[in-house]
Amino acid sequence: MARLYEYQSKLLLKEAGIRIPEGGVAFSPQEVRSIAEELGKPVVIKMQVWVTGRAGLGGIRFADTPQEAEAEATKILGMKVENYVVDRVIVEEKLSIKKEFFLGLVIDDASKSPLLVFSSIGGTGIEEIARHNPDKVGRYEVDVLKGLRDYEARNLVRKTGIIGKLILWLGDVLVKLYEVLKKYDARSAEINPLVLTEDNQIYAADCHMAVDDYAVFRHPELGIEVAREFDRPPTPLEKIAYKVEEKDYRGTFYFLQMKEDIADSDKTIGFNGAGGGGSMMSMDAVLNKGFELANYCDTSGNPAASKVYRAAKIILSQPNIKGYFASGSGVASQEQYHSARGLVKAFYEENLDIPAVIRLGGNFEEKAIEILSDCLNAVPGKVEGYGCDDSPEFCAQRMEELINENNVRSFKIRPLEKPVTPEKSYAFETFTGRIFIDHQKCADCSSKGCIQECQPRILKLKKGFPVLAISEEEAKKGKCTECLACEIFCKVNGRDAICIHLPIPGLKEYRDKILKK
Amino acid sequence: MSILVDEHSKVLVQGITGREGVVRTKLMTDYGTNVVAGVTPGKGGQEVHGIPVYDSVEEAAEKKGRIDISVIFVPAHLVKNSALEAMDAGVKLLVIVPDRVPIFDVLEIARFARQKQARFVGPNTLGLVSPGKAVLGMIGGRAERAREWFKQGPVGVSSRSGGMTSAISYYLTSAGLGQSTIVHVGGDAVIGLSHPEIMEMFEKDKQTRIVVMFGEIGTSQEERVADLIEQRKFTKPIVAYIGGKAAKSGTRFSHAGAIVEGSRGSYKTKVKRLRDAGVHVVDAVSDIPYKALEIYKLLGEQQ
Numbered sequence: 001m002a003r004l005y006e007y008q009s010k011l012l013l014k015e016a017g018i019r020i021p022e023g024g025v026a027f028s029p030q031e032v033r034s035i036a037e038e039l040g041k042p043v044v045i046k047m048q049v050w051v052t053g054r055a056g057l058g059g060i061r062f063a064d065t066p067q068e069a070e071a072e073a074t075k076i077l078g079m080k081v082e083n084y085v086v087d088r089v090i091v092e093e094k095l096s097i098k099k100e101f102f103l104g105l106v107i108d109d110a111s112k113s114p115l116l117v118f119s120s121i122g123g124t125g126i127e128e129i130a131r132h133n134p135d136k137v138g139r140y141e142v143d144v145l146k147g148l149r150d151y152e153a154r155n156l157v158r159k160t161g162i163i164g165k166l167i168l169w170l171g172d173v174l175v176k177l178y179e180v181l182k183k184y185d186a187r188s189a190e191i192n193p194l195v196l197t198e199d200n201q202i203y204a205a206d207c208h209m210a211v212d213d214y215a216v217f218r219h220p221e222l223g224i225e226v227a228r229e230f231d232r233p234p235t236p237l238e239k240i241a242y243k244v245e246e247k248d249y250r251g252t253f254y255f256l257q258m259k260e261d262i263a264d265s266d267k268t269i270g271f272n273g274a275g276g277g278g279s280m281m282s283m284d285a286v287l288n289k290g291f292e293l294a295n296y297c298d299t300s301g302n303p304a305a306s307k308v309y310r311a312a313k314i315i316l317s318q319p320n321i322k323g324y325f326a327s328g329s330g331v332a333s334q335e336q337y338h339s340a341r342g343l344v345k346a347f348y349e350e351n352l353d354i355p356a357v358i359r360l361g362g363n364f365e366e367k368a369i370e371i372l373s374d375c376l377n378a379v380p381g382k383v384e385g386y387g388c389d390d391s392p393e394f395c396a397q398r399m400e401e402l403i404n405e406n407n408v409r410s411f412k413i414r415p416l417e418k419p420v421t422p423e424k425s426y427a428f429e430t431f432t433g434r435i436f437i438d439h440q441k442c443a444d445c446s447s448k449g450c451i452q453e454c455q456p457r458i459l460k461l462k463k464g465f466p467v468l469a470i471s472e473e474e475a476k477k478g479k480c481t482e483c484l485a486c487e488i489f490c491k492v493n494g495r496d497a498i499c500i501h502l503p504i505p506g507l508k509e510y511r512d513k514i515l516k517k
Numbered sequence: 518m519s520i521l522v523d524e525h526s527k528v529l530v531q532g533i534t535g536r537e538g539v540v541r542t543k544l545m546t547d548y549g550t551n552v553v554a555g556v557t558p559g560k561g562g563q564e565v566h567g568i569p570v571y572d573s574v575e576e577a578a579e580k581k582g583r584i585d586i587s588v589i590f591v592p593a594h595l596v597k598n599s600a601l602e603a604m605d606a607g608v609k610l611l612v613i614v615p616d617r618v619p620i621f622d623v624l625e626i627a628r629f630a631r632q633k634q635a636r637f638v639g640p641n642t643l644g645l646v647s648p649g650k651a652v653l654g655m656i657g658g659r660a661e662r663a664r665e666w667f668k669q670g671p672v673g674v675s676s677r678s679g680g681m682t683s684a685i686s687y688y689l690t691s692a693g694l695g696q697s698t699i700v701h702v703g704g705d706a707v708i709g710l711s712h713p714e715i716m717e718m719f720e721k722d723k724q725t726r727i728v729v730m731f732g733e734i735g736t737s738q739e740e741r742v743a744d745l746i747e748q749r750k751f752t753k754p755i756v757a758y759i760g761g762k763a764a765k766s767g768t769r770f771s772h773a774g775a776i777v778e779g780s781r782g783s784y785k786t787k788v789k790r791l792r793d794a795g796v797h798v799v800d801a802v803s804d805i806p807y808k809a810l811e812i813y814k815l816l817g818e819q820q
């Protein structure tokens with residue numbers, strides 16, 4: 001689920017008719033000041049981050065005048081919270097609070113319905129409150145087919161000890177919050193606190209919402225950049241990875257950075273899992289060996305070789321990793337050689353000089369392991385391939401041994417260069433890239449093996465030179481599966497006539513920036 | 518016996534003429550699943566691998582009599598309507614293969630299923646297999662593979678990870694332990710039949726003597742299995758593995774369901790609850806077949 005900031009969530013509440021404090025979002029102390037000037041009353045300034053306990057971190061501050069507001073804002077903006085620099089705050093009128101309540105809506109997997117939770121006493125830690133004051137906390141499973149009726153909401157509120165007009169006012173907020181949840185496909189929405197002010201108005205003083213990742217496509221208006229659950233905003237590298245995933249529907253590529261600044265002395269590795277369960281199991285195996293992960297990654301669901309290649313290139317954009325570890329479920333239904341080829345191309349281009357342990361179990365694993373070992377004598381790092389009968393624990397052990405053999409050397413990332421292709425190459429577009437064949441190098445090639453290697457049979461010989469056997473349009477539409485077999489065959493056989501260019505937007509700039517540091 | 522499906526179950530494939538539908542129907546029929554009809558609106562009258570295609574589930578039921586199970590292969594945004602259609606036509610078990618089905622669609626399907634007394638596996642499931650009898654969905658990939666990996670026997674398998682469902686079953690087979698039914702319950706946050714519901718079925722199944730459960734962080738499924746054991750509603754031995762020991766809170770790991778929210782669904786609480794209830798929680802997946810074999814031998818001696 002993709003999280004929304006407090007100020008974004010509040011705008012959705014406002015649109016649904018729930019009252020929120022006046023104010024807005026600001027990205028600089030000057031903006032904070034002008035919002036405070038406009039409001040013309042005492043304000044509260046709150047940092048916009050996805051951690052709990054902001055007050056304790058000094059992320060919630062009060063100010064009586066615009067000058068004070070500006071000064072307080074400088075203390076918050078630029079603050080570092082769990083590796084993430086605060087870049088925005090919300091500035092709002094300070095409310096005079098008479099009473100606080102808690103209101104939450106979550107999707108409950110046990111009852112398979114939205115679960116409404118209301119507490120007539122406020123505070124953090126709703127579980128705690130419920131334990132000590134069970135009669136003050138009410139829960140209600142909403143029937144999604146009929147929605148939340150106003151009398152259902154009122155009954156819930158009534159049962160927590162609320163009396164009089166308040167039942168009506170609060171019930172109304174409950175119904176509206178449910179409407180927001182449903183309208184925006186939110187997996188959770190929480191107003192804590194929901195407050196009653198001295199002048200008897202109900203306000204949502206704080207709000208957090210998270211939208212279902214799978215429904216983000218229905219809500220372009222929310223402007224969610226990366227439809228994935230994080231406890232922080234996405235890193236630049238994650239954004240690059242997400243773009244790759246968005247543009248290529250073949251299989252899944254999930255990428256998450258676990259550690260951004262890796263020191264030379266850290267026992268950190270690049271991680272490339274395959275399959276959700278297999279990835280998690282493999283992650284546990286390497287962590288048990290005392291490794292740290294630079295990143296978590298999952299390439300699964302039968303991704304094209306080109307997608308695995310891009311994943312590897314992104315993983316290898318993290319300086320100072322000590323090894324590359326790839327491992328999946330062990331018994332995958334997909335042909336494993338696609339992943340093998342993707343990795344080989346990336347390792348080759350990066351001239352990998354740290355060890356890699358690749359556990360590719362499943363259909364055609366022997367062929368996959370063969371591809372790895374055939375091709376990688378050419379890179380300085382040691383690459384070992386394993387199959388379904390080798391456990392992730394064993395592979396983690398090998399990773400450790402190889403890293404030690406390599407004297408725990410750190411990986412140095414290199415600038416991303418555009419491949420040099422002779423001007424007169426034969427070339428055609430593929431689904432996400434472009435293939436260049438240097439026919440000059442083909443003249444005295446006796447094997448013409450690229451033709452055989454191409455499983456979809458889209459290459460043919462014309463006067464002794466490999467060319468497309470289908471139309472360029474068909475190749476681009478996906479008939480060329482970007483399996484990389486032709487390029488790798490040709491390279492292994494010492495010819496290097498084929499170059500498949502698979503761009504990754506933003507990666508060059510990213511690496512340049514890191515290298516400058 | 519087995520649970521949910523056997524060689525007699527009459528199976529329908531929704532979205533049979535699509536890319537996945539065509540390929541997976543072949544796997545199912547090759548394996549021996551009794552696929553009687555397919556549905557793709559607008560394509561009635563065609564055939565796929567000799568299976569007649571109808572325009573609606575209702576029509577398929579009119580022509581073929583009661584349908585027991587529908588396996589759904591339509592694009593994610595069409596899943597809800599396909600599922601409602603099947604249940605309205607009287608189908609009592611659905612296998613929803615597609616992933617990325619919006620959560621509110623799943624909630625609606627679940628609520629409707631409650632009204633219709635129907636059940637569903639998934640979404641985001643590879644499916645299930647009762648070895649030697651029938652495959653539903655895409656598990657195994659090809660029929661020869663499915664025959665090689667899955668053998669009939671005493672172990673019930675329930676898993677939240679598709680790849681691991683096959684892997685665990687293959688390792689069990691290699692260790693000489695066959696399976697009664699293998700279910701990939703799906704990786705999403707809200708699913709139809711979850712671990713505890715599958716356990717209740719395994720409890721009633723005579724063939725199942727032991728259960729292997731592949732759990733993950735997130736959701737309340739494993740905790741509810743512990744509840745069942747404590748309430749004496751599940752009494753057979755379970756060998757379990759929980760993935761995501763190292764996952765940090767508040768971040769989703771691949772599967773939509775694999776997220777720890779606050780203290781809910783953490784690795785620690787799951788393992789503790791299960792161990793307290795007497796479940797054999799192993800630390801490595803490769804320990805599963807040994808542990809299962811050890812327990813199975815003890816069961817034999819007790820008889």
Ligand code: SF4
Pocket residue numbers: 437441442445446447448449450451465466489490495496497498
């Ligand atoms: S294998 Fe390489 S050198 Fe030989 S024909 Fe093919 S592309 Fe040209």
Ligand code: SF4
Pocket residue numbers: 453454455456457458459479480481482483484485486487
């Ligand atoms: S041309 Fe053929 S071998 Fe080369 S990448 Fe495309 S499909 Fe693969």
